[in-house]
Amino acid sequence: MTVFIEYSPYFLAMAVLAVASAFFSCAEAALFSLQPDDRRALAKGNAAQRTAIDLLAKPERLLTSVLFWNLMINVVYFALASVVGIQLEQAKRPSEAFATAVLALLTLIVFAEMLPKTLGVQKPRLLSALLSLPLSGTVRATDAVMPALTWVNGLAQRLLLPGFRREPYLELQDIEKAIKLSSGDRHLADNERSALQNIVSLSELQAEELMRPRRQYDCYQPPIHLANLGGDLTRSGYVLVSEAESDEVAAAIPLKLLPTAPKTHLENYAQPVIYVPWCASGAAVLEELHRQQREVAAIVNEFGETVGIVTLEDLLATIFEDHSSRSARMLAVASIAPAGDGVWEVTGMTSLRRLQRHFNAPLAETHSATVAGVLQESLHRFPEAGDEVLWSGFRFHVLSVDESGTLRVQLTRALGDGLWE
Structure with missing residues (x-):
C-alpha cells in the first residue's frame, strides 16, 4: 500500500491511460461486431448511431486510428510502470518492483483488453452508439498522420503479403481452361465445370422456376412458440413468419438458430425476407x-x-449439385425418373427447361414454366387424376394429385404429333 501512496501520481496517470485503452478496445470490438441488421437499425437512428455507421464506412481508417491510439497509450502506460519499477529497484525494493510490474501488466490485459472487448462483443449496438461520438473525434485527430500510416501499412503489405493484380475481365472460356489446367483429377475438373455451368445458367433461370410454391412450405402467424412446430422440421428449412393479419411471408427464422432461441415468441428472432418479382x-x-x-x-x-x-440453400444447391431440382429438394424424388420402356414419371413442378435439356427436344412456346403449368394451360382448370394432355411431342397422363396439389405425371413421347419422333 505504501508503494501506491508514494507513487500515487504515476498510478493515477496509469489508471487514466488504462481507462483510455479500455475505451478504444471496447469501441473496436463493438463496432466490428455489428451484424447487418444492427447496422441497418443504427443507420436509421439518432446522430450517435449514424456516426457509428459513418465510422464503419471506412473500416481501414477506423482500425488504423484505434490501433494507433492504443499503441501510443500502451507505450506511455508501460513507460510509467517502468519508471516506478526502476525507482523501486534503486531503492533496494526488488520484490515491490516485481509486484508492480506484474500488477501493471495484469491490469492492462484484464481491464483494458479482455473485459472491455467482451462487453463490446456482447452489447455491440448499445456500446457502438455510446462510444461513437468521442471515437469519431479521435479518428479525426489522426487524419494528419493518416497518410504516413497508410504508406507504412501499404509498404508492409507489399513486402510481407504480396498480392496479385485483378484482371479487368475474364471470359467464360478462360475460366474453363483454367479449371482444366489446374486440376489433375478429371472427376474434380468435371465437378468444377458443372458448377461453373450452373452459375452461368442461374442467370437464365427465372425465380418462378426456382421457387418453392406456396403449398410446399408452412407459414406461421405470430405469436410463434416452439410448441407450434410440433417437434418436426419445416419443409423449407426455415420457420416462416407471416404478417399479423394475412398469410403473406414477412420474415424467416433459420432452423439452425432454434437451439439457441427461447421457446416462446420466436418471431422476435426472425429476419425480414426480401421481395423479388417472379420474372427476376x-x-x-x-x-x-x-x-x-x-x-x-x-x-x-x-x-x-x-x-x-x-x-x-435452394440457390446454392442449384449451383453445386449436378442434378439439382425442386422435386429432389422438396419432394425427395427425382424430377424425371424412368418408369419403363419409353415411359417416364415426372412431377408437376418439373421445369420445362429441365424437360427440354433431358430429352434434347424443342418445345412449343408457352407462358408456363413447369409441367403443371402446361397441364393447367391446356386443360383450363386444375389437373385431376386420369387427365391426358398431348403437348409438344409429349403425352402427359396425370397419375395422382395429393392434398397439397403435387402432381405425379406419366410421360411418353407422342408419335405422329408432327413435331418430332
Missing part, C-alpha cells in the same frame, strides 16, 4: 440476398401476391 433471374435473386444479407426471398406476381419463396 436466379442470379439477381442471389445478388440481392447477398446485398441485403438475407437468406429468404419471397416471390411475388404482378399483383403483388406472394406465390412462393426461394432460399439461399
Whole structure:
C-alpha cells in the first residue's frame, strides 16, 4: 500500500491511460461486431448511431486510428510502470518492483483488453452508439498522420503479403481452361465445370422456376412458440413468419438458430425476407440476398401476391449439385425418373427447361414454366387424376394429385404429333 501512496501520481496517470485503452478496445470490438441488421437499425437512428455507421464506412481508417491510439497509450502506460519499477529497484525494493510490474501488466490485459472487448462483443449496438461520438473525434485527430500510416501499412503489405493484380475481365472460356489446367483429377475438373455451368445458367433461370410454391412450405402467424412446430422440421428449412393479419411471408427464422432461441415468441428472432418479382433471374435473386444479407426471398406476381419463396440453400444447391431440382429438394424424388420402356414419371413442378435439356427436344412456346403449368394451360382448370394432355411431342397422363396439389405425371413421347419422333 505504501508503494501506491508514494507513487500515487504515476498510478493515477496509469489508471487514466488504462481507462483510455479500455475505451478504444471496447469501441473496436463493438463496432466490428455489428451484424447487418444492427447496422441497418443504427443507420436509421439518432446522430450517435449514424456516426457509428459513418465510422464503419471506412473500416481501414477506423482500425488504423484505434490501433494507433492504443499503441501510443500502451507505450506511455508501460513507460510509467517502468519508471516506478526502476525507482523501486534503486531503492533496494526488488520484490515491490516485481509486484508492480506484474500488477501493471495484469491490469492492462484484464481491464483494458479482455473485459472491455467482451462487453463490446456482447452489447455491440448499445456500446457502438455510446462510444461513437468521442471515437469519431479521435479518428479525426489522426487524419494528419493518416497518410504516413497508410504508406507504412501499404509498404508492409507489399513486402510481407504480396498480392496479385485483378484482371479487368475474364471470359467464360478462360475460366474453363483454367479449371482444366489446374486440376489433375478429371472427376474434380468435371465437378468444377458443372458448377461453373450452373452459375452461368442461374442467370437464365427465372425465380418462378426456382421457387418453392406456396403449398410446399408452412407459414406461421405470430405469436410463434416452439410448441407450434410440433417437434418436426419445416419443409423449407426455415420457420416462416407471416404478417399479423394475412398469410403473406414477412420474415424467416433459420432452423439452425432454434437451439439457441427461447421457446416462446420466436418471431422476435426472425429476419425480414426480401421481395423479388417472379420474372427476376436466379442470379439477381442471389445478388440481392447477398446485398441485403438475407437468406429468404419471397416471390411475388404482378399483383403483388406472394406465390412462393426461394432460399439461399435452394440457390446454392442449384449451383453445386449436378442434378439439382425442386422435386429432389422438396419432394425427395427425382424430377424425371424412368418408369419403363419409353415411359417416364415426372412431377408437376418439373421445369420445362429441365424437360427440354433431358430429352434434347424443342418445345412449343408457352407462358408456363413447369409441367403443371402446361397441364393447367391446356386443360383450363386444375389437373385431376386420369387427365391426358398431348403437348409438344409429349403425352402427359396425370397419375395422382395429393392434398397439397403435387402432381405425379406419366410421360411418353407422342408419335405422329408432327413435331418430332
